[in-house]
Amino acid sequence: MADFAVPNEWWRSFGDAQLDRLVGQALSSSPNLRLAEARIARAQAVTETARAADGPQLNGSLDVTRQLYSANGPYPPPLAGGTYNSGVGRLSGGWEIDFFGRNRAALEAALGATRAAQADAQAARLLLASNVTRNYFQLSRLQAQLAVSERTLAQRGETLSLVRDRVGAGLDTRLEQRRSEGGLPDARREIESLREQIALTRNAIGALVGVPGGAHALVAPAMERVQAAPVPAVLPADLLGRRPDIAAARWRVEAAGRDILVAKTMFYPNVNLAGFVGLSSIGLDRFAASGSKEWGFGPAIRLPIFDSGRLRANLRGKTADLDAAVESYNASLIDAVHDVADQVASSRAIVRQQDEQRQAQEAADGAYAIAVQRYKAGLGNYLNVLTAESTVLLQRRQAVELSARRLDTQVSLIRALGGGYTAPEIGASASPARVEAGGADAAAPRVAAAQIDAPPVR
Structure with missing residues (x-):
């Protein structure tokens, strides 16, 4: 069975060897991918069956019978009323002459179904690789958030010591001390919540790579160390046509169109060339004698005349299948354009938000x-410190969230484009041939020759 690798191994562009190993492990051990490969094998078997129907067939048979012949039957004495052994051995063959293209259309339909199954397997690989990558970066985000929370806890502990000293010196009241003490349990609660999320994310990664619980000690790199994949300034819209789900939908349109041709040829005559050669005798002692030889050869023509509407109902059903396949393709294409547009818009917005957040972070830190200096000098109250600290904590979290969102959006954009910015096409042809439905041509629509502007890389 062919190995349908994910296009370009796009996750390697992030420059993380640990991520490369995790994705490779997931692709080699996922039960879902084994299921997809089993479906490919089944589709290939159906294709071979359809191909075999267009060739000659040869069968052998040997029948031995002991029979009492009726005394009042058509056979004269000495057969009449006697019991004899009879034997028949034959080689029989046949070949259906495909005048109207039924077998050819059936083969093309099976090939379309096989290519659709291959594209489905490609889509499963792409989804699995993107899920591993997104969870890996999610782990990195949670670890960064945990570092922020631990830093906040340490900072609040230092502030509490300062408040206690000031209360002891009579410079502050017990109210300020109680406020400061209340910040520690809240910070510890947040730390425990983040540790829980980290454990759950590690469990998710372990399940994705096929080793449940095997990632309990996994540590993702700091987000600032992740090498962002370069995004081209302009993304050709024809990349959408290379998405595995779009390719699968195209091939299903092709297969459904060929099924209609098969249904139409059912109305036409079926022509077979049949023949046989063998031995036949009454009495096994003469079975191999030269006079026991027999043969026959000739054409067989069958034409449906009346079937109570069965063939027409079958044709209507196949036409409905084609209509459904075309609309499924249209829906997949619309969803793909929507998905890419969303990811591009989010990428642009995140870049602008990061610029603004950096300025807000500098202002909050200052x-x-x-506020702390004024509080130490007795020129301000502790409420000002708490307010400033809350703003700093918020900005730190936002910085982590925006960095994580940028990576997640980049992975989502790669997935939306079918596995990279220059993903190879699925299957042997970029688009299926035109098909007929309801007496009119109905072809799968193509992606418009447009361009999608990508966000700037910074």
Whole structure:
């Protein structure tokens, strides 16, 4: 069976050897991928069956019978009323002459179904690789959030010591101390919540790579160390046509169109060439004698005349299947365009948000430093420190979230484009041939020759 690798191994563009290993392990051990490969094998078997129907067939048979012949039957004495052994041995063959293209259309329909199954397997690989990558970066985000929370806990502990000293010196009241003490349990609660999420994310990664619980000690790199994959300034819209789900939908349109041709040829005569050669005798002692030889050869023509509407109903059903396949393709194409547009819009917005957030982070850090200095000098109250600290904590979290969203959006954009920015096409042909439905041509629509502007790389 051919190995349908995910196009370009796009996850390697992030420059993380551990991620490369995890994705490779997932692709080699996932039960879902084994299921997809089994479906490919079944489709290939159906294709071979359809191909065999267009060739000659040869069968052998040997029948030995002991029979009492009727005394009042058509056979004269000495057969009449006697019991004899009879033997018949034959080689018989036949070949259906495909005048109207039924077998050829059936083969093309089976080939379309096989290519659709291959594209489905490609889509499963793409989804699995993107899920592993997204969970890996999710783990990196949670670890960064945990570092922020641990830093906040340490910072609040230092502030509490300062408040206690000021209360002891009579510079603050017990109210400020209680406020400061309340921040520690809240920070510890948040830390425990993040540790829980980290454990769940590791479990998810373990399940994806086929080793449940095997990633309990996995540590993702800091997000600032992740090498962002370069995004082209302009993304050709024809990349959408190379998405595995779009390719699968195209091939299903092709297969459904060929099924209609098969249904139409059922109305036409079926022509077979049949023949046989063998031995036949009454009495096994003469079975191999030269006079026991027999042969026959000739054409056989069969034409449906009346079937109570069965063939017409079958044709209507196949036409409905084609209509459904075309609309499924249209829906997949619309969803793909929507998906890519969303990811591009999000990528642009995140870049702008990161610019603004960096400025807000600098301002918040400066305000917090001033608030602490004023509090130490007795020029401000603790409420100002708490307010400034909350702003700093919020900005730190937002910085982590935006960095994580940028990576997640990039992975989602790669997935939406079918596995990279230059993904190879699925199957032997970029688009299926035109098919007929309801007496009119109905072809799968093509992706418009447009361009999708990508967000700038910074």
